[in-house]
Amino acid sequence: MTTVTDTDVLSRVGNTPLVKLDSLSHDNTDYFAKLEGHNPFGSVKDRAAYWMIKDGEERGILTKGKSIIIEPTSGNTGIALTGIANLWGYKVEIVIPEKASNETKDIIRNLGAKVFETSDDLCPKVGAGTDQSIALATSIASSRPDTYYSPNQYANEANFKGHYVGTGPEIWKQTEGKVTHFFTGVGTGGTITGIGAFLKEKNPNVKIIGCQPQQNHLIQGWRNFEESAKPDLFLKRENVVDDWISVDNSEAFSVVKEVFEKDQLLISPSSAAVYACMKKYPIQGDACVVGIFADDGRKFKSVYANQNVMSEDDFENCLKDAKHMSELAY
Incomplete structure (x- = not known):
């Protein structure tokens, strides 16, 4: 029997597949999804978590057997940090909004983190609990700086670097340098600025399009900048974004079944929101369009049932028949 080692798991961070979306492609315009659910802990945030922990060790901030990693998250970063930190021997505490899916919170707990x-009603203006989570994590970390380390994905350059040296070059190579448009949502800003900066250096004409949800949205991991502040990491390089397109909850959730029926992909709400933005954004002439699908739909059975997207039985049937589902490390 083959034994899976920690090194084997960590070697699977990055190099995710780029899959053509036949449902959107037409004539000489090709649409692709970068399937980040193929990272070992199931999302694009594996990249940021890996680079932030590695950076903390290299700078001597993290000490095995002593340091506790604490981080505010709406979900995926919590899963990634807990999974990867455990492999490297660190304890983890995660601060997360109540609004995050129950499946997400259960995964984080099962991986061993304190949650x-x-x-959500601590500060109704910003909604979704994200800014409150940041405040609580910051308070805990600052009270015991000798023990706690918060990577602070919202300002950590290692988050940007993971995409600048990883995801961006992957997309360039996978499209053979033909990418013309790139779409993603914004949470910390690491993904859009890291990939955007790299692609712009390779070809200044590549259009970087930011996808923004409605206020009081249900897109886990995203921010609406009218109700929530722009993260420091994003502010450093926000000029890399050429254009913005907005998407509301109904637009995002309405395409989940469409993408399954046409492309056999079971996608997450944030991936659905990117798809909806790609679908309605006007593109003329020949183009190669790439969107980040930050994770797949496996963590969202309860969310889809609550939003009347599909019943739990329908979800299980889709899960069984879906293509491009990765083997996860949890």
Whole structure:
């Protein structure tokens, strides 16, 4: 029997597949999804977590047997940090909004992290509990700086670097340098600025399009900048974004079944929101369009049932028949 080692798991961070979306492609315009669910802990945030922990060790901030990693997250970063930190021998505490899916919170707990939930009504203006989670994690970390380390994905350059040296070059190579348009949502800003900066250096004419959700949205991991502040990491390089397109909850959730029926992909709400933005954004002439599908739909059975996207039985049938589902490390 083959034994899976920690090195084997970590070697699977990155190099995710780029899959053509037949449902959107037409004539000489090709659409592709970068399937980040193929990272070992199931999302694009594996990249940021890996680079931030590695950076903390290299700078001597993290000490095995002593340091506790604490981080605010709406979900995927919590899973990635907990999974990867455990492999490297660190304890993890995660601060997460109540609004995050139950499946997400269960995965984080099962991976071994202590979980603190922040109430969505602490600050109704920003909604979704994200800013409250940041405040609580910062308070805990600052009270015991000798023990706690918060990577702070919202300002950590290692988050940007993971995409600048990883995801961006992958997309360039996988499209043979033909990419003309790139779409992604913005949470910390690491993904859009890291990939955007790299692609712009290779070809200044590549259009970087930011996808923004409605206020009081249900897109886990994203920010609406009218109700929530722009993260420091994003502010450093926000000029890399050429254009913005907005998407509301109904537009995002309405395409989940469409993408399954036409492309056999079971996608997450954020991936659905990117798809909806790609679908309605006007593109003329020959083009090679790439969107980040940050994770797949496996963590969202309860969310889809609550939003009447599909019943739990329908979800299980889709899960069984879906293509491009990766083997996860949890």
